[in-house]
Amino acid sequence: MNLYQKLVEIRKDVINFSKDTESFGYKYVSGSQAIAKIREKMDDLGVLLVPEVKNTISSTYDYINAKGKECTDHIVSGEMSYKWINSDNPEETLIVPWQLYGAQDDISKAFGSGLTYSERYFILKFFQAPTDVDDPDSRDTSNRGKGNKKGLSEAQVKRGYALGFKAGYDKANVDKQILSKFNKKIQDLTKEEYEIVCNGYEKRGGK
Known part of the structure; x- marks a missing residue:
């Protein structure tokens, strides 16, 4: 199979995701399940997924939290991409542009959480997993x-x-x-x- 045929086979498994994590009253697909669901299929088909972080920007954001405490968060944003590789034919690849956003009280945590969040949602959106109705990003949290x-x-x-x-x-x-x-x-x-x-x-x- 070529790379695109293999990705279709992976998508068939992803489409059956169940929403396994609950927070703030809604359910969503956890990052661990998203990765676990496709890893075995990727290994079987010989498909690799390689992230590449490009230009990033870091800044700080000062605010007062709900308890009245002054806080400072580090914000990391930037451009990245994910590359699908057919291990049976390494020259056959598919590069998908993506974005990285992370915010934590430590710059390293912000970068790490940004990568984790990015990977989870890349997989869900790339394979069009049916999570939109209860997706935390589509819920009004105002x-x-x-x-x-x-x-x-x-x-x-x-x-x-x-x-x-x-x-x-x-x-x-x-x-x-x-x-x-x-x-x-x-x-x-x-x-x-x-x-x-x-x-x-x-x-x-x-x-």
Whole structure:
């Protein structure tokens, strides 16, 4: 089989994923299950998956958490790719561009969590695993941990800044642009406004 035929065979297994991990009231496919599900099939078919990290940008984000404590997170974002290789014919490859985003209280943790998250979602999205309805990325988390107060979660705010940094803007410029366009702070954006901001930065950052 050629590489594409082998990937189709792997996809047939992936499509039957069950949602095995629960958090914040929804279920999703865990990274460990995603990797375990395809590893045996990849070995049987002789398919390798090789990640390559390219340009990355690191920055810090200062905020006050729900307990009123001042915190600083390190944010890592950048370009990467995943290469599928047919081990029976190593010259036959498929390179897929991808993105890396991670935020933690330590720069090494941020990079590591970004790689882990990226790998999990690359596999799920590449093989079109049926998780969209309950996918944590498609769920509106704007009210999580804030009672009835409207606004974005800390994770969403961090991602917004990370995309802005990747597009060439510092925190002050991101705040200024959002205030000018929506007359709001980033944490007070609606989900629709947030998506407009993120999509705009993604297009600029991809140039």
